[in-house]
Amino acid sequence: xxxxxxxxxxxxNSPESKIExxxxxxxxxxxxxxxxxxxxxxxxxxxFTPYDDPEFRQFIVKASKxxxxxxxxxxxxxxxxxxxxxxxELWEDDWYxxxxxxxxxxxxxxxxxxxxxxxxEINDIKSEIKERMSVSPKFIGYKxxxxxxxxxNAGYTTIGTVVCIFDKDVTEMVAAYDTEDADYxxxxxxxxxxxxxxxxxxx
Numbered sequence: 146x147x148x149x150x151x152x153x154x155x156x157x158n159s160p161e162s163k164i165e166x167x168x169x170x171x172x173x174x175x176x177x178x179x180x181x182x183x184x185x186x187x188x189x190x191x192x193f194t195p196y197d198d199p200e201f202r203q204f205i206v207k208a209s210k211x212x213x214x215x216x217x218x219x220x221x222x223x224x225x226x227x228x229x230x231x232x233x234e235l236w237e238d239d240w241y242x243x244x245x246x247x248x249x250x251x252x253x254x255x256x257x258x259x260x261x262x263x264x265x266e267i268n269d270i271k272s273e274i275k276e277r278m279s280v281s282p283k284f285i286g287y288k289x290x291x292x293x294x295x296x297x298n299a300g301y302t303t304i305g306t307v308v309c310i311f312d313k314d315v316t317e318m319v320a321a322y323d324t325e326d327a328d329y330x331x332x333x334x335x336x337x338x339x340x341x342x343x344x345x346x347x348x
Contacts, residue, residue, distance in 0.1 A: 146272040148210055148234050149216070151255065151315045155178050155310065156301070158194040160189075160287060160315045164187075164309070164311060164315060165187055165189075165289075165314045167173050167206075167307050167309070167315075167318055168289055168291050168307070168318075169328075170185065170320055171307070171309065171318065172291070172293055172295075172305070172307060176296075177248075177295075177296065177297060177298040178295065178297045178298075181292075181294075181295045181296035181302070182293060182295050183293060183294040183295065184292075184293050185293055185294060186291070187289055187290070187291040187292075187293040188289065188290045188291075189246050189287060189288070189289045190287065190288055190289075190290075191284060191286075191287060191288070192285060192286045192287055192310055192311070193282040193284055193285060194280055194281075194282060194283040194285055195277055195278060195280045195282075196336075197285060197286075197288055197310055198285060199310060199319060199320035200203045201277060202320075202322075202332050203209050204277060205331075205335060205336070206325070206328045206331050206332055206335075207275070207300065208270055208274050209331055209332075209335040210275065210331065211270055212270050212271070212344075214269065215263055215266055215267045215270065216267065219260065219267065220265065220270070222256055222259050222260045222263060225252070226253060226256045226257060226260060228258060229249050229252045229253035230250075230253065231243065231302075232248075232249035233246055233249045233250055233253060237248065243289045243333055243340070254328075266306070271346045272346075275346040275347075277341075278346075280308045284313070285310075285312075285313065285332060286310060286311045286312045286313045286319070287310075287311045287313075287315060288308065288309065288310050288311070289308070289309045289311070290306065290307075290308055291308075291309065292304060292305070292306045293305055293306075305323065305325070306323070306324040306326060307322065307323055307324065308320055308321070308329075309311055309321045309322075318339075
């Protein structure tokens with residue numbers, strides 16, 4: 146009997162059991178109707194740097210948003226340069242409108258310098274992303290992908306999914322993400338675009 150009790154206690158205190166318990170507690174704390182919690186599936190695996198590192202995720206989200214902003218700036222700047230070139234061509238041979246040509250030429254020089262600065266900033270962002278993604282994998286703990294059903298505040302049953310990261314000893318949950326959260330979507334979409342070649346980090 147003592148042997149059976151010992152085995153049971155060991156099972157209850159296993160990393161998997163602790164993770165399942167901590168995930169369930171987390172989810173219930175955020176549900177409108179905690180008693181409606183109905184677990185569907187939980188997958189537990191080892192967590193490694195860089196991709197499972199919460200700090201890396203935060204960096205990627207910020208970097209991807211900054212990169213998107215700079216690409217918009219670049220697109221606008223290129224449109225301005227094209228407009229400046231058209232104006233210069235229009236007024237180049239007209240002696241009476243030389244002032245307009247000179248103004249367009251000054252704007253062209255300003256926008257060209259601005260474009261160069263933006264391109265450098267984009268390359269710096271890409272370079273740092275590439276550097277951080279090139280870090281050798283290092284075991285940092287465990288991760289759990291958990292799906293569940295629960296009732297909303299409107300009384301409908303919905304399915305949710307969370308990703309949780311734990312330390313090596315499973316003493317604490319270091320991060321948790323709802324897969325529907327905007328930043329989580331930004332992170333996953335950005336990495337997919339890199340893998341699909343839509344974003345080229347080669348500089």
